[in-house]
Amino acid sequence: MNLTRREALRLSAGAAILAFAASRAGPALAGPAETEKAMAEFTGGASPATGRITLTAPEIAENGNTVPVSVFVESPMTDEDHVTEVTILAEGNPNPGVATFHFTPMSGDATATTRMRLAKTQNVIAIAKMSDGSVFMDKKEVKVTIGGCGG
Amino acid sequence: MATPKPRVKVPKTASPGEVVTIKTLISHEMESGQRRDQDGNTIPRRIINSFTCTFDGVPVFSCDIEPAISANPYFEFAAKVEKSGTFAFEWVDDDGSVYSTEAAIEVK
Numbered sequence: 001m002n003l004t005r006r007e008a009l010r011l012s013a014g015a016a017i018l019a020f021a022a023s024r025a026g027p028a029l030a031g032p033a034e035t036e037k038a039m040a041e042f043t044g045g046a047s048p049a050t051g052r053i054t055l056t057a058p059e060i061a062e063n064g065n066t067v068p069v070s071v072f073v074e075s076p077m078t079d080e081d082h083v084t085e086v087t088i089l090a091e092g093n094p095n096p097g098v099a100t101f102h103f104t105p106m107s108g109d110a111t112a113t114t115r116m117r118l119a120k121t122q123n124v125i126a127i128a129k130m131s132d133g134s135v136f137m138d139k140k141e142v143k144v145t146i147g148g149c150g151g
Numbered sequence: 152m153a154t155p156k157p158r159v160k161v162p163k164t165a166s167p168g169e170v171v172t173i174k175t176l177i178s179h180e181m182e183s184g185q186r187r188d189q190d191g192n193t194i195p196r197r198i199i200n201s202f203t204c205t206f207d208g209v210p211v212f213s214c215d216i217e218p219a220i221s222a223n224p225y226f227e228f229a230a231k232v233e234k235s236g237t238f239a240f241e242w243v244d245d246d247g248s249v250y251s252t253e254a255a256i257e258v259k
Contacts, residue, residue: 065221067221077231093219094185095217097217097219099214099215099220100214101228102213102215105231106206106211107211107212108171108229109170110229112214112226112227112228113226114214114220114224115220115224116220116221118219
């Protein structure tokens, strides 16, 4: 296909407008900044250490509408030493919050599994709060083929 | 929307001090409040916003739920049982309705 200079310019201008429109469409997504805010709110400013908590999520999720996710925290789960809360955050969703689990010594094991929605490929973060106030986190990138925000 | 139907799976028997796995599911659309209808109006949010599990009145596990939880929310968690008793489960809807169910476990 031979394009004249004029046609080529017109085409590229059109493409630019389309790209701009596409970038404007869809719900506003939470950025890492908002996720950090949500993290700080949960931890109360303490910086989370790594380890003890394991977040399990698929590396590639074909359907963003139901992504299985589970967390496990190493803990004796006694009255003196147990996991009180675990929160799951998704960086690239319209709101970073996914779910917050509350455990008690009656839980026996600090483990929970659920299914979540992911709007796009993003990092999923799990943060655990212990009864002594220490916090631990784990992070996983999940690649999403079809986003789960039902546009 | 049809009335949400809760379903739970709790082992019938356990040995004292055993940690059992409990699975729960409730049928619910979990309308996220992000979607739009054909005319471009936002469909209002309607989700189950909290789930709790108690054993003879003692809290075992609970969960604050955001719109990012999938339709028909599913939860799997653990519970330590020392004696026979009844697990009570409760789901709270955005419109204020509470859906609940129970499951007994025998410890021997």
